[in-house]
Amino acid sequence: MIKAEIIAVGSELLLGGRTDTNSIFLADMLAEQGVEVRFKTGVGDDIDDMCAVFTQALKRAKVVLVTGGLGPTVDDLTREAVAKVTGQALGLRPQALRTIQARFKLAGRTVSANQRRQAFLPSGADLLRNSSGTAPGFSMKWKRCRLFCLPGVSHEARKMFSESVVPILVKEGLVGCGIESRSLQTFGLIEGVIDERIQGIVPESSGLRLGILASPLGVSISLTSDHSDSLSHACVGEGKISKSHLLLEQYVKLLSKVLGSCVYGFDGKSMEKIIGESLTARGLTLALAESCTGGLIGHRLTQIAGSSAYVDRGVVCYSNQAKMDVLGVTKSLLVRHGAVSAPVAKAMAQGIRKRSKVDLGLSVTGIAGPGGGTTEKPVGLVYVGLATPKKTFTKEFRFHGDRYMVKLRSSQGALDILRRWLFSLPISDE
């Protein structure tokens, strides 16, 4: 297995508040190529710290991917750090400069001295074309390691990876068979219960690595084939099915069986994608009535390209007035049970279904917090309603966590009810 290391450069990554999204998709894309990421490091725009991290990575990994620090500003120091660590001088690359100049000319601007800095690369490095931005990337062979430096802007790094990094990895034989890994995603059971249920199902002698991971969207279970096995199996891409592939399939089936209807998906496929496919296949349309989730369910469903075919509309009814006006929930129902109640969830789902003339109406009403909770109706109390052609279902949830967690869990809870109905599963957990 080829060992790789990802380094994200930028002081902002160390100050909190910001997700290092590049490391995430680069790890994904490397895994697809059968390259195993062993370490991910975030380092600030400090030349000494950068040199320390680069030196170590070049020593222990076969592939090193750096993102960030290639821009025009003075705190962009990746070029300098690589030059220092490898002992190569930085020199102006006329081709890189011409590309930058052409890009600027199109925008009616001229290249400033700072922008010119981007055209200086360590000697011996190969230029990587940036097809969607200014900063060129570069790649170089250093001792036994192949180093790639990509821009920090995500869509530029992503494109450069596909267009330039993959061909080099393939050419130099730095791709593997793909790490064989499978996963199951569940919703509705806590980690401890899952751990107990699957106890003993995947023995250590299987050579598979089992991982359990809890998140607001549920608990996922991963199975990864032991790397030593990679020697004994041929790549699937070459037309043979590996031993570990069959083994994984067998254990995924066993795990699915004991976990039952709580398993909503496999291999990272999202709940919204699964629901979208089912709605599309059956030609069903959906409308949403969201209260505490504030639009999150609509946002999630419409992340899927083509969702306009089945998501007819959604309403966010925060106020009682809106619930009456838009969904036809009666005042007496709101007074008698309160906005956060099963009867109101039911009326919201039926109201949106009827008024938008769709097949399915899905509603959520709850208390996201941090305020608004009482002893009787605490923060995290959420009701979901699902109105279908024949019957309306409701379900009560009690979630914990901060406002965002409650919103996220509520959206997942609502989508899970819909999934259960679509796949004819019991609406309650097993």
Next chain:
Amino acid sequence: MIKAEIIAVGSELLLGGRTDTNSIFLADMLAEQGVEVRFKTGVGDDIDDMCAVFTQALKRAKVVLVTGGLGPTVDDLTREAVAKVTGQALGLRPQALRTIQARFKLAGRTVSANQRRQAFLPSGADLLRNSSGTAPGFSMKWKRCRLFCLPGVSHEARKMFSESVVPILVKEGLVGCGIESRSLQTFGLIEGVIDERIQGIVPESSGLRLGILASPLGVSISLTSDHSDSLSHACVGEGKISKSHLLLEQYVKLLSKVLGSCVYGFDGKSMEKIIGESLTARGLTLALAESCTGGLIGHRLTQIAGSSAYVDRGVVCYSNQAKMDVLGVTKSLLVRHGAVSAPVAKAMAQGIRKRSKVDLGLSVTGIAGPGGGTTEKPVGLVYVGLATPKKTFTKEFRFHGDRYMVKLRSSQGALDILRRWLFSLPISDE
């Protein structure tokens, strides 16, 4: 300045697809305590790799924060790795076991052998109580370094940091004056233009570090005071205003001036928070009509606690039928101009404002992609409408990026129009 290092343990963090949220808020919380994070490392559940990372961190940092690997499953190896690296034996802590047993008893369950693993800690380590989960954390002094091991579950780690880590840092004098840092967030100008505009404003002689960072929500500019300065200034908390504090204030003002109305916020305050405060202060109510953003604007606005006071309702009108039914957009307008057009954005904003009897109606219609684009109306073409008591505004945007990027940028563009109106700024960029 105290130097710290964050290590996130878990193979899932290296496989892509998953954000390491713990590192983000831990960096935030450490910065608040005046502790500077120099490195962030992600490492898999491999005992050798973990030992390598722990050894290095214990050598170069004064504070090391590890998250993850403390759970009950066999791939949770943080306890073992710390024991190995420090040469301390793992032993059962009766107090930790009793706490776990009590927690399980409440849930009507008994402690399994795997769950018991969590009560074994390296000798010499102090137990850190987990007030919201099962896995206890621990802390130990190792040579010149203070090590903390926290659970991987975010809300547990967050609570343990406030309840247990901060008191130890304070007691041992491991907190600083707080890194003095300010930032400005802009929307509407590209990175290159900003770079040119602010050229020369913050000279190197100021001792401040300037950072420019582009994201789908806009470009932010950060200013951080040079660390050597921390010797010459007293902590603000002690009643004195530091030199660097005044210096930062002065440069933030200068930068704001040249960047003008594109600056929407300071110090990481979100667009939705700024808008929420302005709506609250002025007692204005808002309703949303979203097409291509699919609920994202509603979701963002309702992330703010108390948003129910000003977000009256929102509708997601994906279909033309919904635009006609719910917003009263006329068929002839849709036929004449198409759903993605300034006149339709205008009609949507006016429709939602009128029908929900609110002060302000905000609408978005656009092509999020990847499909649906034409030469005339490409993917990324977005129109925003804002209906106010006296006048309705519309604005055209042309965004790039994938479906999520277009949605995110569209939501920010729409909120920015609202901000500009609320603060009496020109609706167009300068």
